[in-house]
Amino acid sequence: MSDWQVKYKSTVKDRGARGILKLREGMLLFVPNDPNSDSKLKVLTPNIKSQKYTKEGSNKPPWLNLTNKQARSHIFEFENYQDMHACRALITKALAKCEEEPNKPAAVLTSAEQLSIADLELRFKVLRENSELQRLHKEFVETKVLTEDEFWATRKKLLGKDSIRKSKQQVGLKSMMVSGIKPSTDGRTNRVTFNLTSEIIFQIFAEKPAVRQAFINYVPSKMTEKDFWTKYFRAEYLYSTKNTAVAAAEAAEDEELAVFLKPDEILAQEARQKIRRVDPTLDMEADQGDDYTHLMDHGIQRDGTMDVVEPQNGQFRRSLLQDLNRHAAVVLEGRNIDVDSEDTRSVAEALARVKQVSKADGETTKDANQERLARMSRVAEMEDLQAPQNFPLAPLSIKDPRDYFESQQGNVVNEPRGAGTLKRNVHEAYGSLKESILEIRTKGLSDPLIKPEVAFEVFRSLTQTISTAKNIIGKNPRESFLDRLPKSTRDEVLHHWTSIQELLKHFWSSYPITTTYLHTKAGKLKDAMSNSYSQLEAMKESVQSELRHQLSLLVRPMQQALDAAFQHYDADLQRRAAKSARGSAGEANGHWNYNKGVIIV
Amino acid sequence: MASVASKLYSDDVSLLVLLLDTNPFFWDTTSTTFSQFLSHVLAFLNAVLGLNQLNQVVVIATGYSSCDYVYDSSLTSNVSSESRGTGGIPALFGSLLEKLEDFISRDAELSQGDEHVDRIASSLLSGSLSMALCYIQRIFRTGHLHPQPRILCLQGSPDGPEQYVAVMNSIFSAQRLMVPIDSCYIGTQNSAFLQQASYITGGVHHAPKQLGGLFQFLTTIFATDLHTRGFVQLPKPVGVDFRASCFCHKKTIDMGYVCSVCLSIFCEHHKKCSTCGSVFGQSKLDGANASSSVNDRKRKAPDS
Numbered sequence: 064m065s066d067w068q069v070k071y072k073s074t075v076k077d078r079g080a081r082g083i084l085k086l087r088e089g090m091l092l093f094v095p096n097d098p099n100s101d102s103k104l105k106v107l108t109p110n111i112k113s114q115k116y117t118k119e120g121s122n123k124p125p126w127l128n129l130t131n132k133q134a135r136s137h138i139f140e141f142e143n144y145q146d147m148h149a150c151r152a153l154i155t156k157a158l159a160k161c162e163e164e165p166n167k168p169a170a171v172l173t174s175a176e177q178l179s180i181a182d183l184e185l186r187f188k189v190l191r192e193n194s195e196l197q198r199l200h201k202e203f204v205e206t207k208v209l210t211e212d213e214f215w216a217t218r219k220k221l222l223g224k225d226s227i228r229k230s231k232q233q234v235g236l237k238s239m240m241v242s243g244i245k246p247s248t249d250g251r252t253n254r255v256t257f258n259l260t261s262e263i264i265f266q267i268f269a270e271k272p273a274v275r276q277a278f279i280n281y282v283p284s285k286m287t288e289k290d291f292w293t294k295y296f297r298a299e300y301l302y303s304t305k306n307t308a309v310a311a312a313e314a315a316e317d318e319e320l321a322v323f324l325k326p327d328e329i330l331a332q333e334a335r336q337k338i339r340r341v342d343p344t345l346d347m348e349a350d351q352g353d354d355y356t357h358l359m360d361h362g363i364q365r366d367g368t369m370d371v372v373e374p375q376n377g378q379f380r381r382s383l384l385q386d387l388n389r390h391a392a393v394v395l396e397g398r399n400i401d402v403d404s405e406d407t408r409s410v411a412e413a414l415a416r417v418k419q420v421s422k423a424d425g426e427t428t429k430d431a432n433q434e435r436l437a438r439m440s441r442v443a444e445m446e447d448l449q450a451p452q453n454f455p456l457a458p459l460s461i462k463d464p465r466d467y468f469e470s471q472q473g474n475v476v477n478e479p480r481g482a483g484t485l486k487r488n489v490h491e492a493y494g495s496l497k498e499s500i501l502e503i504r505t506k507g508l509s510d511p512l513i514k515p516e517v518a519f520e521v522f523r524s525l526t527q528t529i530s531t532a533k534n535i536i537g538k539n540p541r542e543s544f545l546d547r548l549p550k551s552t553r554d555e556v557l558h559h560w561t562s563i564q565e566l567l568k569h570f571w572s573s574y575p576i577t578t579t580y581l582h583t584k585a586g587k588l589k590d591a592m593s594n595s596y597s598q599l600e601a602m603k604e605s606v607q608s609e610l611r612h613q614l615s616l617l618v619r620p621m622q623q624a625l626d627a628a629f630q631h632y633d634a635d636l637q638r639r640a641a642k643s644a645r646g647s648a649g650e651a652n653g654h655w656n657y658n659k660g661v662i663i664v
Numbered sequence: 665m666a667s668v669a670s671k672l673y674s675d676d677v678s679l680l681v682l683l684l685d686t687n688p689f690f691w692d693t694t695s696t697t698f699s700q701f702l703s704h705v706l707a708f709l710n711a712v713l714g715l716n717q718l719n720q721v722v723v724i725a726t727g728y729s730s731c732d733y734v735y736d737s738s739l740t741s742n743v744s745s746e747s748r749g750t751g752g753i754p755a756l757f758g759s760l761l762e763k764l765e766d767f768i769s770r771d772a773e774l775s776q777g778d779e780h781v782d783r784i785a786s787s788l789l790s791g792s793l794s795m796a797l798c799y800i801q802r803i804f805r806t807g808h809l810h811p812q813p814r815i816l817c818l819q820g821s822p823d824g825p826e827q828y829v830a831v832m833n834s835i836f837s838a839q840r841l842m843v844p845i846d847s848c849y850i851g852t853q854n855s856a857f858l859q860q861a862s863y864i865t866g867g868v869h870h871a872p873k874q875l876g877g878l879f880q881f882l883t884t885i886f887a888t889d890l891h892t893r894g895f896v897q898l899p900k901p902v903g904v905d906f907r908a909s910c911f912c913h914k915k916t917i918d919m920g921y922v923c924s925v926c927l928s929i930f931c932e933h934h935k936k937c938s939t940c941g942s943v944f945g946q947s948k949l950d951g952a953n954a955s956s957s958v959n960d961r962k963r964k965a966p967d968s
Contacts, residue, residue, distance in 0.1 A: 492688035493772035499698035500765050508703040513879045521877040528899045
């Protein structure tokens, strides 16, 4: 039923007007009981931005607070929580339906307009950081040569990395134990108040599967969630007082309470299974001096009191060690469910499901058992009792490093070579060399060592060589030609380089042309490329004469690439024209009706 | 490796390692005689030693079948009694000539068996480069105080492609040690090895046309120490011949196959790399192209 008796207030302090709240298709209507009051209200569901409500456990009355898009809030006080929850659920459903509808027409829009704000911001950020990219973007996207999507299509890596960084980090569990959460005690009214958040609930369910099971069984069939938690915390309180007699008494009375007080059966079963799977070759012999086993809690007092174990009520005790171990195990496992809801029951069910799955996986089949046994026997074998094993031996092959050096000289092919085939007269050659040395020893260094004309000639030719080389290459052999250009020309050349690369990338990726979209794209790119080409030519003209040659050498590969692209474009056009001319007469081939003249740049 | 610490010396102290080409088959064919050549070289060495008191000179003779150290200016036993009698030769070089003569005789003996080998009459450049680098390495290890070393290669014989690998290895070692290799090529053909050596190590390459003015060339270009080269303009070759020789036949090639593991160069398709042993796979496009998937092209640096 979608009509409720409510009190409508516009603020918290307002006394509120009684009336009927009706939820209809697409809107919320409030009709006051008193026909004279003017607090009639009509709220359209699309206008509702958010809804807040008071919780059951708190002392506040059941309120539902709706804020609309103009930031006005409407507070409705319901008669009971059930009504409020029902109304809330219906409103949520209505809101969800509203959101779906505008999305359906949006699917028809092109992908460019479905970009979320986050994506756009990301793109701006990337552009801002990279000025070269920004320049390219300005040149192409704003002159409509390329669309946004095409521009970013090849740069997904730039965008993707950022978004990965922004994705939510998985939060682990707190390492503080649940039992460390102290309630607030009110000495006057003798009330103890526990604050439960969903985080705490999750932790309780993760650590104590018996509690979770009990929740699934008892709520909401046997008791409400509030009662459940009350009982649970009573049990905790009983534990903390270490009064086992009282605990036993209460357990006997209250069946549900007993569930919380007795040791966790599910956990015990899991532990038993794990113990069965421990490798028997593991040496678990404890050190003789560390004998903890018969001292409860390692002798550590949990609450500062000495305790004496009473055997008959032993089951109502829990040791710190057990709690600590269990908590540690859960924290290390981490958050293994993704349910983020407020609803305790769904959390419990999700956890139960996960446990089922892991249990199914962990069940050892017969084969697994066999394999384990085989492995254990292998590890535990005693060497003395083994038969001597003769392993097959592989011969050792050590290569002689000299092979490497000799192979380098070995394969000289004996081919007759021009001048070298004459049989050389070794003796003669060396003889003449020795004579020369003898000559110099007797006669000494030649005098004059060098004729002045010759020396002058040497100087002249050297100077000439050096000065011409300087003009061509530059002072530093390692210096690149780009550094010698004036800065503006240099920047222009570099920019042309990147923009031509970008254009060519898109141009070649749009072949083979199968749709009109690709065709127009190729046409636009070709125009942009011709533009670029003419700009390059202009730049070559504008530069000083001594740099012109080197610049044209530098620019030549760009122009060659552009020429190749133009050629391909024209060849493709001609081919299409020829094909369409050959095709059936009835086809309307208006697209391909271009000039057949080849454009030569 | 070199010289943060040679700042303790003045900047222009240098150690010059001269690789002298004593290939008889080359000297047979030139117009200049070996004795004229030697006189230019000896005067040049004197000039280098005169530039700075602490300069050192080491001469290594590059023969046809062997190489050897012929002169070291830092040794004290340089002055031999014999040379004092004859005029003209600086006393310093008496022992150089003596040792050179001995070296040539030994080399002659070693080359006796090689009469019928159809090999380009190249001198053992790789051997002398290695010896030079070993000497320089020893100098580096003597401590902080050492002159700045460089290698000057006086070569006339053509390149022997069978030495390609060894020469390139030496060049790269020199690059690592930051030792420039200057080269003066006095032969008729172009020497790709020397051009590459000077280019890679940052040295100077020059091929003088007139051997009559060799002394002038040497003192103008090759006598400058490394520090001075920072503010002196030296001639640069306009292009460098980067051609390699293949590892299998030692032919000089322009286009060939390169092993993608060890970068060895082959002129024809092989199943297995002979240097590193890796097996070449079949290429996917098995068609007109030879079926290797490691096709590569060696480029020449632009010549003007």
